[in-house]
Amino acid sequence: MTRERLYTPVEVVHRKIAVGTTADGQLTFFQMAYVIAGEGRLRINGNRIPYDTGNLMLLTPNDSHSFEPRTPSEFLLIRFNKSYIKEFQWKSLDHMEVLLYHATHLSGCILRCKSDETLVRSIVGAMLHEMNHSGLYNEDLTRHFVNSLIVIAARNIAMIRPANLKANADQRILAIINYIQLNISSPEKLRSTAIAKTFGLSHTYLGSYFKNQCGETILHYIANYRIRLIEHRLKFSDMRVNEIATEFGFTDESHLNKFFKNTAASTSPATGNPHPLYHNPPNPLQ
Structure with missing residues (x-):
């Protein structure tokens, strides 16, 4: 080849x-x-x-x-x-x-x-x-x-959406997803209270609204989207692990590694099986 x-x-x-x-x-x-x-x-x-x-x-x-x-x-x-x-x-x-x-x-x-x-x-x-x-x-x-x-x-x-997003999803949920994608490197903007305030929703309603529209929790979606970015950095960039950790708001390499392992071990909300992206996840510290 x-x-x-x-x-x-x-x-x-x-x-x-x-x-x-x-x-x-x-x-x-x-x-x-x-x-x-x-x-x-x-x-x-x-x-x-x-x-x-x-x-x-x-x-x-x-x-x-x-x-x-x-x-x-x-x-x-x-x-x-x-x-x-x-x-x-x-x-x-x-x-x-x-x-x-x-x-x-x-x-x-x-x-x-x-x-x-x-x-x-x-x-x-x-x-x-x-x-x-x-x-x-x-x-x-x-x-x-x-x-x-x-x-x-x-x-x-950017129109990649959660797999179970309703076909007739309203504009607000699409705006929330875009907001998450654009602010994925800013943890303070991704707190549920911050997202709820941005879109004029109550903290409690945001959680139920997102799951109803997307078929998964907002925390699950954010974690999976962030892990894809991290995987991309590990595979295709020459960034050091501490640089990746800083970029995504982690306190240090250990914090990033723990997040990566926890997300890799998470299960799909629909099937209960390990997410296909994470069958053989790379270890950021290797």
Whole structure:
């Protein structure tokens, strides 16, 4: 298996693939794949996910993948590394980073907002135009398009919700979930009293309201979301454990390690079985 590398912070590739399976590759960078035309399957980490025209898929570092076109397929591949994410002043870096990481856990196209499908199609068309018509500030304009696609991707991935969230969930619960995601590194803002005050609810009602809407307690949701961020730092960053502990409001490495082990040992509220993310959790102190 070839390990694909990126020698610039960002790269845009226009690729056409005939019917058949391409060679397996393992990424060392993020890659957004927009399907300009065609249909088939994306094989990623042993799973086969169908794709179709207009789909936008996101792969993360260390993902193994290949395309299996059923019809001749055309892609625009937008590639960028972690340093590119870090150098750009996103409004919420942590939010952006973890959302990109979570893309692998989605099924197929990451676009959840229907209106964004038209927007992405227009941006891809503009990028293809720039690739075929060199002009003044071509590279700068292309990077603006890339940034727009990253933000749109993040906005749609942010729609990842608790598995049992009601289909007709009201706007308040969605706002509470977004608030939790955006403030996950600020423990004082995630106290139930602080969340209740922010949304004009009583402390008691917040707990029952969240569980009724999401099928799990608010504490369980916050803990699981935080553990995913920690796992991401451990797997994909060169941060030291004490830096991760400080970032997420833990007093020290021991506090972080205890939290990690307790969360890893927690059970799914729906099945009573260990959460699938935590079958073989890494030890932050090893």
